[in-house]
Amino acid sequence: MFMRIDRLQTELPVPDEPNPNAAAALQELLGGKYGETSTLSNYMFQSFNFRSKAKLRPFYSLVANITAEELGHVELVSNGVAMLNNGPGDQESEADISGAPFEDMQDIRLAASFFSNGGGAMPMNSNGNSWNMDFVTTTGNVIFDLLHNFHLECGARLHKLRVYETLSDPTGREVCGYLLVRGGVHAHAYALAIKKITGVEIEKMLPTPNITLDRIPESQKYLDEGSHRRLYRFSPDDYREMAGIWGNGEKALPTDPPGELEVVDGPPEGGKIPELEGTYPAFAPDYAPEEMFEIATKLYKKSR
Amino acid sequence: MFMRIDRLQTELPVPDEPNPNAAAALQELLGGKYGETSTLSNYMFQSFNFRSKAKLRPFYSLVANITAEELGHVELVSNGVAMLNNGPGDQESEADISGAPFEDMQDIRLAASFFSNGGGAMPMNSNGNSWNMDFVTTTGNVIFDLLHNFHLECGARLHKLRVYETLSDPTGREVCGYLLVRGGVHAHAYALAIKKITGVEIEKMLPTPNITLDRIPESQKYLDEGSHRRLYRFSPDDYREMAGIWGNGEKALPTDPPGELEVVDGPPEGGKIPELEGTYPAFAPDYAPEEMFEIATKLYKKSR
Amino acid sequence: MFMRIDRLQTELPVPDEPNPNAAAALQELLGGKYGETSTLSNYMFQSFNFRSKAKLRPFYSLVANITAEELGHVELVSNGVAMLNNGPGDQESEADISGAPFEDMQDIRLAASFFSNGGGAMPMNSNGNSWNMDFVTTTGNVIFDLLHNFHLECGARLHKLRVYETLSDPTGREVCGYLLVRGGVHAHAYALAIKKITGVEIEKMLPTPNITLDRIPESQKYLDEGSHRRLYRFSPDDYREMAGIWGNGEKALPTDPPGELEVVDGPPEGGKIPELEGTYPAFAPDYAPEEMFEIATKLYKKSR
Amino acid sequence: MFMRIDRLQTELPVPDEPNPNAAAALQELLGGKYGETSTLSNYMFQSFNFRSKAKLRPFYSLVANITAEELGHVELVSNGVAMLNNGPGDQESEADISGAPFEDMQDIRLAASFFSNGGGAMPMNSNGNSWNMDFVTTTGNVIFDLLHNFHLECGARLHKLRVYETLSDPTGREVCGYLLVRGGVHAHAYALAIKKITGVEIEKMLPTPNITLDRIPESQKYLDEGSHRRLYRFSPDDYREMAGIWGNGEKALPTDPPGELEVVDGPPEGGKIPELEGTYPAFAPDYAPEEMFEIATKLYKKSR
């Protein structure tokens, strides 16, 4: 089972203006082969299909717990996409429908994101191709699945870096800066899991690509607080056994700020869920929502 | 953010024997157009993309909270698929690799489920077609999205009933019996949300298809405990505002056992995560896992 | 069986200049999830697969007859796409092939529309993704299929409105203005069908999105002539039974000009099929077609 | 614009028993690369996108008119699929939902056809893959498009023959026997069109594959009535100009019964639309439809 908390894993700054092509760039991290929907779905189905869970508890716990964090990554990128499409939210609430108020939406890269989603995120990549099951590997062979996951996180890192290099807007850059640190934790964790079983010191390949995070200003505050050494336990009571892999005296990678690896009980404090202003001329949430707002206020009061 | 609890939403009985074609039938409920991956993804992206969350809090909370429950539905069906492929787990742990030990896997409906997934679940339908973004509707228009969701839950109900009608095995039947009750709650909830805004008593269309659950023996214990009247709040502290929609003196549907609708704080007790025995001749988790088990035991002890 | 008439359902104005990105926008209405290929295919397959046609004749007739109108909608949008790509048709008939005469086609949103289709329409959405069967729901359950269709028409309306809001060109706007009126008829008709069976006054949700058509200048002449109250019977002799649903004293929606609903025998007068000038440098219909024209003239005379 | 007539292009015999795998075989002719949805969509979009329609009227008319016939072919195959899934229609109207009444549906080749479509047809091939735009060629170059169409009809013939060779049931065989004759007409017509423009006697390649229809018993009555020499004009008043291509003294192919080619005004008489009995345990049209039938009867009376 899963629970939900109405917080993002980190706070995202509001963009200065709408930038649909930057939003389209972020989509690569949401629905691309090496995007967050892929990391989520690989670990989620691997955890569902895991064989000999009891006997291999530390490995099962690691995969199952990271699944929960990945849900928050999907949420984070999705909010970034929606924010970049939306902009700072100072749009007029009324518009002349017949005056082609959205004529510029014809020329954005992924125009269907406006037509169909009103600027919302979708599980597709930056070229508008859908995420699909071809991006999921779940063989049941623990060593192979872990090797796959290690490669997947390195690929995810490469894509995050390249997307980052195209973004000047702070919203998208923050998404990348945060995910680069957290993805680094996952790559490291899978490397340690492989090392425990096979003895191969595969963590010495990290970071791949070999760019250190001190070059990414947006990553610094996360490194400063030690996020790269922390595996959050996203569960009230379960998955403690992963501490056998992440912890146990293992150290941070030499290219990151030094320190011991630690399992942290519970999620990070995170940031507030962004408020996306309605775009009334696009009927989102509705064209003339005042009555809806009034109804909602009444229902809200009743719910207290 | 999302948290994970190492429990299924309900307990699933162990199947009497492996039944890959029954597992393939259940895949329709996992990755089909009206399957659980679809309900999950529609609500998840709608909640990410929701406009005017503050002003429409009860509606946002409803969609956001049901998302969390749907994650558990995906988990439930996936476990059902894996259990049906696996059977009762009394396979021999050794096999002559060269003796075509899995010759019968050539003739099952979705043979790639063995080759690629070792019997695990995948986000695909019963014909082996991938789930994809064409199954997601997130327009940002609240009324339309709610209407879509109402139709989606009715479609999900129809598919669950038809899959149920093909299953004699208790594992798959339990999955259906449980989900029929919970899906009924979601359909009812979306109907009430529509009624609150538009005044249309669309809940009077329920149940669609118009078969009452008293005909489904596996649903009885859930009806008896009042599950059809309960909306679980899958969150430590958030989403209380949905009580303005589900509650407020609203009653159970006339075709279900009577009573008042209520929001229940926290998830149901649920059942244990099934243990899937390793299938060693298929190298899942590995061919000769004794050493892995030993390593895992040591890591487990260290994690304490 | 189907018959064809060499007329469009309404007359489309010739565009002032080629506008490939406006054509790409219209593609959303042709091949998107909520586009005309979807409405057509849903109703077409539902009519083929309809159970108990004899006993449920008014409902079967409604779905079967609207199918025929949808064919004309697919035709209308397709012609709009081709016209917008083509422009007013004053291109030179000769060009230096080696002088990169179409260099600007490199930068249009859906460049393959030039390379592959010479500016013609294709069953794809505005991002270039193919229409496919995932957009078709045909369960055989009449109530559910009608509910699906009602939701589909509301979604189609939302997409038409958003596409309309991006278009300044009169060709595309006329397509939208016409289809908004006719799609409104279909939504209303499915709502009445649902009401007849279930008693739920679901038509009170219309229009969704709740923007009235008096805001769309291009829709006015159709409203003035009462198109919103007319269900055309696109058949020489069949499908009269749908008058039991559309008619019978039912009235126009309160947000539309008032009047009684009526079944009109036969199609609307419509407009002429647009003449698309050849683009000889793109070898469409051919590079040096004079001989072809001469042959065609001879064949034409023989056919008299 | 298109009109609809509530008749099939030929009468189909009722199957002796349900045969879902035979229905799945027929799906290849409905949604495969060389199936009827492909022939329909190629000609339909080519007719929409046709350049210089006025100057090339006989060629435009040919493509536009055959489009209308192809709609009826899609209808014919779809009805065949639904009939084969349905069987003779003597199912009990009541069933114990909880007794796994459709257990055998788990093992049919395309199980989703039951779960999702209740035995209805879908635009997919015999392996369950969706029809999509990759099957459409519409370049605007008339000679190339005609060459493509000629190849397409030969491919369609090959597939019909192979599907026919797997069918023992009379329903599916009749579908093939009829379509082989009519597809032969289309291949011949496109060959003549190519010959008129290029002078190449490409019709001498016919039939490809080179099996004559006298070997197909189900085709005999159509050959006897001269169907292979007739191009039906599926239009009240239009498309007469195609007589410049089909006619003009052109003769039947030497491998078919002799005679002159002729354009016939109007559609063939055809056969009645099959009545598909409801499958109540599968909620198609509904579980307890008596009330629906009563409502429909009242509406029917009102429509008179």
Add this chain to the structure above:
Amino acid sequence: MFMRIDRLQTELPVPDEPNPNAAAALQELLGGKYGETSTLSNYMFQSFNFRSKAKLRPFYSLVANITAEELGHVELVSNGVAMLNNGPGDQESEADISGAPFEDMQDIRLAASFFSNGGGAMPMNSNGNSWNMDFVTTTGNVIFDLLHNFHLECGARLHKLRVYETLSDPTGREVCGYLLVRGGVHAHAYALAIKKITGVEIEKMLPTPNITLDRIPESQKYLDEGSHRRLYRFSPDDYREMAGIWGNGEKALPTDPPGELEVVDGPPEGGKIPELEGTYPAFAPDYAPEEMFEIATKLYKKSR
């Protein structure tokens, strides 16, 4: 079996500057329905699946040998794509990762080509849609497969011409100029094969589209050297039997420079494989590759 030679089939000029949208245009020739991956895969699978190879040796040899040439065409277009994305290669080898050095990549048509492939080619068309098996026809019927191939080469010619008409850059134009000549050979060869079996002089349809290559400056040197009359035998010892089809006194097409057709033993001399400079800020081949270069140099010396 296949062998590889580290040469391109012709020399490509280095582009003056990066032009990602021109690269995207070339992708149509790589992964489109009528692109080189399609011609390759059709002939490759037809050769694998060929029936009665011994008895039909000249036809088998023709298809099998052209397969090998097509591999080089895929290679040629791919190199063209990568060169156009890369430009002349005078990029700085160092960049401030955090300064959005690739901000302009947000706005190119196929941005995922940068994010995912670092400017490399992929088997997709100009709209970013994947190549897939729907583009392969391999029925085993020799006459039909040859007819398909003839149509395929005509379609490939049309697409090459249209792509060429959008390109001002010399790299892409050279790709087109060369492939137009070689594709013409393949179309001619398949036409002759059809003629040998059926007697139909289908080669008289060539060229389709009917634009002669004397209009394409980049094709002249290939015509001058007689490339249009040469079928290269891409094999040390095999496939000589195709000389029964291409040769035997057959002449060049009347629209091409005159001469006899001939089979040439061995591949053309070709040109050098382009050197793609590293794009270090995009971590291709790596961020700080000096150490890699040093290792490679040592390994190179050991390999001598």
Add this chain to the structure above:
Amino acid sequence: MFMRIDRLQTELPVPDEPNPNAAAALQELLGGKYGETSTLSNYMFQSFNFRSKAKLRPFYSLVANITAEELGHVELVSNGVAMLNNGPGDQESEADISGAPFEDMQDIRLAASFFSNGGGAMPMNSNGNSWNMDFVTTTGNVIFDLLHNFHLECGARLHKLRVYETLSDPTGREVCGYLLVRGGVHAHAYALAIKKITGVEIEKMLPTPNITLDRIPESQKYLDEGSHRRLYRFSPDDYREMAGIWGNGEKALPTDPPGELEVVDGPPEGGKIPELEGTYPAFAPDYAPEEMFEIATKLYKKSR
């Protein structure tokens, strides 16, 4: 450029009888995510897109050369599929088309393989899903691409083993037995390449899955001849530089027969291309091919 030799990489035994479901199982190795079309296409596009080829020559050579071997693997599996569908080839050459001679083809797993391909191979997996570009990773980052390739070969090994475990027929088993040895070479080679750059002894993870090939009888003759230690140089003159990686005193894996790694100039001797008997009732190569055979004989004589 590529050359072709009319030999398979190894000799395949003729199957005792047709076995379409075994052929369908082999399809997983042809078109699945971890199949030979994937290994081929990954290395092929990586070699096309390779950055700094001159400076990284040993690594480029390795990837470019293995590409050529993979073409032969695709050929080997494809021939295996076609042979298994075809059987021993003692079918009657004449059949009554109208007697449903292929009725049993209705019930095979991938019926479209008969309808569309006449038993030939296609680039799809065992569930009939198309191979597509989502299976290709070519980032330009050499370390990451090598890591991906290492994981890909391990995945390929797992799939080969599982497919092998379902096959009792000698044709399919020989395909697996051979490919397991050769795939092992590729995994080892990529591991060594990674080790040379990063120092990580990743080859110690081999074999993954950890089943040694001494358990596979069909692999023994290849191990006996030392195939596991040989990297064939599939080129007349190029790619010698890979000897810096494979060779240099490196040894066979400890789980394989001992010895030094060596680069072998030229391809293996291989086996003859299988002769697939015509299936005349399925019109492959044609229905009455005698005349074709006669024509081919004449052309063959002329080609001498």
